[in-house]
Amino acid sequence: MEFFDRFAVPHPSPAIYASMVAISLTALAVIAGLTHFKKWGYLWREWLTTVDHKRIGIMYLISALLMLFRGGVDAIMLRAQLATPDAKLLDAQHYNEIFTTHGVVMILFMAMPFIMALMNFVVPLQIGARDVAFPRLNALSFWLFFMGAMLFNISFVVGGSPDAGWTSYFPLAGNDFSTSVGTNYYMIAIQIAGIGTLMTGINFMTTILKMRAPGMTMMKMPMFTWSSLVANLIIVFAFPVLTVALAMGTMDRLFGTNFFTTDNGGMDMLWANLFWVWGHPEVYILILPAFGIYSEIISTFARRNLYGYKSMVYSMVVIAAYSFLVWAHHFFTMGQGALTNSIFSITTMAIAVPTGVKIFNWLFTLYKGKIEFTTPMLYAILFIPLFTLGGVTGVMLAMSAADYQYHNTMFLVAHFHNVIIPGVVFAMLAGLTYYWPKMFGFMLNEKIGKWTAWLLSIGFILAFMPMYITGLDGQARRMYTYSESTGFGPLNMVSFIGAAIMGIGFILIVYNIYYSTRYASRDISADPWDARTLEWATHTPVPEYNFAAVPQADSIEPLWDAKKKGHVLFKDKFEKIHMPNNSGMPFIIGCIFFAWGFSFVFGLWVPLIITTIGIFVTMALRSFEKDHGHYISVEKIEETETKLRGAK
Amino acid sequence: MKIDNSLPLEYSTEENRLKILGFWIFLGAEIMLFGTLFASYFTLVDRTAGGPTGAEIFEITPVLIETIVLLTSSFTIGLGIHAMRLGKQKAMMIFFGITLLLGLGFLSVEIYEFIHYVHIGAGLQTSAFTSILLTTLGTHGAHVTLGLFWGLFIMLQIKKRGLTPETANKSFIFSLYWHFLDVVWIFIFSFVYLKGMM
Numbered sequence: 003m004e005f006f007d008r009f010a011v012p013h014p015s016p017a018i019y020a021s022m023v024a025i026s027l028t029a030l031a032v033i034a035g036l037t038h039f040k041k042w043g044y045l046w047r048e049w050l051t052t053v054d055h056k057r058i059g060i061m062y063l064i065s066a067l068l069m070l071f072r073g074g075v076d077a078i079m080l081r082a083q084l085a086t087p088d089a090k091l092l093d094a095q096h097y098n099e100i101f102t103t104h105g106v107v108m109i110l111f112m113a114m115p116f117i118m119a120l121m122n123f124v125v126p127l128q129i130g131a132r133d134v135a136f137p138r139l140n141a142l143s144f145w146l147f148f149m150g151a152m153l154f155n156i157s158f159v160v161g162g163s164p165d166a167g168w169t170s171y172f173p174l175a176g177n178d179f180s181t182s183v184g185t186n187y188y189m190i191a192i193q194i195a196g197i198g199t200l201m202t203g204i205n206f207m208t209t210i211l212k213m214r215a216p217g218m219t220m221m222k223m224p225m226f227t228w229s230s231l232v233a234n235l236i237i238v239f240a241f242p243v244l245t246v247a248l249a250m251g252t253m254d255r256l257f258g259t260n261f262f263t264t265d266n267g268g269m270d271m272l273w274a275n276l277f278w279v280w281g282h283p284e285v286y287i288l289i290l291p292a293f294g295i296y297s298e299i300i301s302t303f304a305r306r307n308l309y310g311y312k313s314m315v316y317s318m319v320v321i322a323a324y325s326f327l328v329w330a331h332h333f334f335t336m337g338q339g340a341l342t343n344s345i346f347s348i349t350t351m352a353i354a355v356p357t358g359v360k361i362f363n364w365l366f367t368l369y370k371g372k373i374e375f376t377t378p379m380l381y382a383i384l385f386i387p388l389f390t391l392g393g394v395t396g397v398m399l400a401m402s403a404a405d406y407q408y409h410n411t412m413f414l415v416a417h418f419h420n421v422i423i424p425g426v427v428f429a430m431l432a433g434l435t436y437y438w439p440k441m442f443g444f445m446l447n448e449k450i451g452k453w454t455a456w457l458l459s460i461g462f463i464l465a466f467m468p469m470y471i472t473g474l475d476g477q478a479r480r481m482y483t484y485s486e487s488t489g490f491g492p493l494n495m496v497s498f499i500g501a502a503i504m505g506i507g508f509i510l511i512v513y514n515i516y517y518s519t520r521y522a523s524r525d526i527s528a529d530p531w532d533a534r535t536l537e538w539a540t541h542t543p544v545p546e547y548n549f550a551a552v553p554q555a556d557s558i559e560p561l562w563d564a565k566k567k568g569h570v571l572f573k574d575k576f577e578k579i580h581m582p583n584n585s586g587m588p589f590i591i592g593c594i595f596f597a598w599g600f601s602f603v604f605g606l607w608v609p610l611i612i613t614t615i616g617i618f619v620t621m622a623l624r625s626f627e628k629d630h631g632h633y634i635s636v637e638k639i640e641e642t643e644t645k646l647r648g649a650k
Numbered sequence: 651m652k653i654d655n656s657l658p659l660e661y662s663t664e665e666n667r668l669k670i671l672g673f674w675i676f677l678g679a680e681i682m683l684f685g686t687l688f689a690s691y692f693t694l695v696d697r698t699a700g701g702p703t704g705a706e707i708f709e710i711t712p713v714l715i716e717t718i719v720l721l722t723s724s725f726t727i728g729l730g731i732h733a734m735r736l737g738k739q740k741a742m743m744i745f746f747g748i749t750l751l752l753g754l755g756f757l758s759v760e761i762y763e764f765i766h767y768v769h770i771g772a773g774l775q776t777s778a779f780t781s782i783l784l785t786t787l788g789t790h791g792a793h794v795t796l797g798l799f800w801g802l803f804i805m806l807q808i809k810k811r812g813l814t815p816e817t818a819n820k821s822f823i824f825s826l827y828w829h830f831l832d833v834v835w836i837f838i839f840s841f842v843y844l845k846g847m848m
Contacts, residue, residue, distance in 0.1 A: 212667065238679045253785070259785070261775055261781055263778075266778060268694075268695065
């Protein structure tokens with residue numbers, strides 16, 4: 003029995019047992035459903051083995067929405083526990099686990115895949131390419147992310163969740179203070195997903211640099227493509243730092259090394275530094291593509307070209323450079339001295355300048371525009387003031403002397419939610435609504451969509467504005483309860499109500515998807531928003547090969563020119579198109595990585611060695627495999643094109 | 651597949667050009683990986699916690715052998731790629747074979763070195779210094795090990811399929827990888843060993 007003890011949850015509660023039952027039942031229902039409707043073959047052929055960037059994008063999207071609810075349930079539990087003083091809903095350990103998984107899931111397994119979803123679906127279409135540079139690597143990226151996310155998510159029913167915060171600072175995250183396997187899950191699951199993300203970074207940089215349509219020079223790329231290029235550049239340079247930090251943390255916990263320990267020369271602050279050398283660029287990996295989405299949406303619905311295109315590009319490049327120079331502002335109070343703190347204060351405040359440039363560019367794009375208040379535009383309009391507020395509190399936090407008051411209080415929690423929710427989450431929901439017709443061939447309901455946007459905004463304000471006040475009054479973050487005499491009670495109750503309203507907003511998104519799937523008209527044009535860039539120049543649904551003929555792009559807005567100035571998008575006759583073959587290998591490698599990670603978490607050395615060998619064997623097999631893809635013939639293209647044109 | 655004959659074989663198709671650029675970007679990520687290891691090494695180098703210091707455990711002879719062997723292997727793979735560009739498959743195979751043998755030689759000396767360190771009480775768990783020393787060296791060594799298998803597989807493919815745009819592309823990318831490992835070693839030699847022995 004001793005062997006199996008390690009898989010038990012160290013702090014079981016009825017909620018966890020209920021979750022185990024729910025997970026098992028859901029898994030059984032999915033398996034039964036697939037078998038009953040004979041969909042296993044379909045699932046394997048069309049999805050698990052696909053290398054099509056559009057389908058991979060949709061798989062990222064589904065994962066992101068699932069994780070949004072996983073992280074959202076965590077959030078509601080946290081707010082419910084804090085809603086009243088001395089509440090007994092969660093104990094301290096359970097609370098620690100929940101805020102840890104909430105942070106990791108929301109940043110790495112919700113926001114990241116959401117961005118990957120839009121990047122995957124949109125970027126190749128926006129630059130007029132047939133796929134990404136390395137389609138099979140793209141599938142592998144997805145499966146590594148997915149398996150990493152799954153490994154992280156099973157932690158709360160097998161062995162216990164990580165409980166040292168999403169920052170997982172040592173020595174708290176070391177063996178002495180985090181005795182369960184939870185932090186092993188953290189180290190290894192994020193490692194697996196991180197390798198996938200690094201591959202995506204390489205893949206998309208190559209794609210954007212080399213595969214643009216003829217005529218599309220760097221300074222004619224659509225803004226979302228530019229933001230993706232810069233974000234992927236940051237990925238390539240930031241993620242290896244995380245790889246090393248996580249490897250060292252894993253070795254400290256499992257092999258007894260002394261990187262971050264407090265004896266034998268180890269240095270706990272090394273972890274904090276390495277974590278934030280990755281962690282701060284990471285927030286720009288999230289926000290830059292969000293800025294890109296807003297730029298597309300604002301320009302489309304203000305019916306004007308984007309104001310200050312060049313300054314938008316340069317400000318993003320400057321933000322990317324600065325993002326690597328500010329990491330120490332996350333621990334001003336942790337002893338590096340006045341000079342270092344002053345330097346990092348200044349670099350941090352300096353980031354507000356290029357960000358401010360972008361805000362003004364959006365405002366000038368709106369100025370004198372014929373604004374159309376669609377759901378995506380509503381999110382964008384709500385984003386500007388809310389995000390600016392978050393930016394201003396960011397500058398407050400950047401002042402290192404003042405930070406001694408704010409550090410580790412709810413003020414900080416309010417700040418970063420204030421930039422991430424209106425910044426990233428609203429952008430992703432706006433992007434989801436905006437690109438939904440291109441993905442699925444029908445539009446999401448506008449009325450429900452606008453209700454959602456307003457509920458989320460009001461809920462957001464109610465949930466997070468009170469935290470600024472309680473934070474300044476001294477309410478510490480990550481404390482599972484507080485006494486009534488602190489007077490934090492009423493404002494925390496307001497936060498809980500706000501969180502609940504946001505919860506309703508997120509449920510409305512699912513309802514909207516259900517409602518629109520059932521009732522929305524399938525008879526929509528390929529360009530339902532009257533947009534400006536190439537992704538709207540192909541059919542809906544997008545054919546496998548994206549564009550039958552390679553489009554010609556002579557300006558930033560080739561489709562708008564085609565509509566208004568007589569620019570000819572497609573000059574060429576059809577030619578046979580080379581496409582990559584599907585492959586089961588990425589999924590299989592993903593599965594082996596899952597088994598590898600699980601063995602590693604629990605220190606099961608024999609399975610670990612077997613799966614390690616398995617990973618290298620699959621890589622070797624791939625090396626020897628001959629796969630030159632296949633061609634789609636001209637007749638087949640003409641047939642598809644006629645069919646898609648006829649559908650209009 | 652469109653083959654552009656005005657370019658060297660490894661660059662001759664669109665797919666090949668994409669792969670070479672992608673690999674350069676990957677090497678950028680690798681620079682960050684080793685950069686992080688070096689930064690951590692410099693942070694922890696004096697934190698020996700009563701255990702041995704670099705000056706006490708480093709020995710110049712095996713390190714010099716490793717350096718000479720690895721630098722030579724970088725030269726021979728360069729000759730191999732030169733032979734490939736001239737279309738001389740046999741010469742190329744010989745140079746690749748020598749490269750891999752030299753790589754194996756490097757690895758053998760490094761394994762000896764590791765055993766020696768553990769033997770004299772400088773194991774992975776001894777101190778922060780030994781942890782980061784062995785991790786940095788080990789990461790480089792693991793890259794060389796992976797390279798040995800990779801190079802061997804590429805040689806087998808060339809033997810079977812001859813010099814095609816695909817195999818030439820793989821060989822060229824492998825040579826980039828191998829040169830990169832050499833550059834990393836130069837930093838290890840200068841800033842870990844020589845600086846440590848001073």
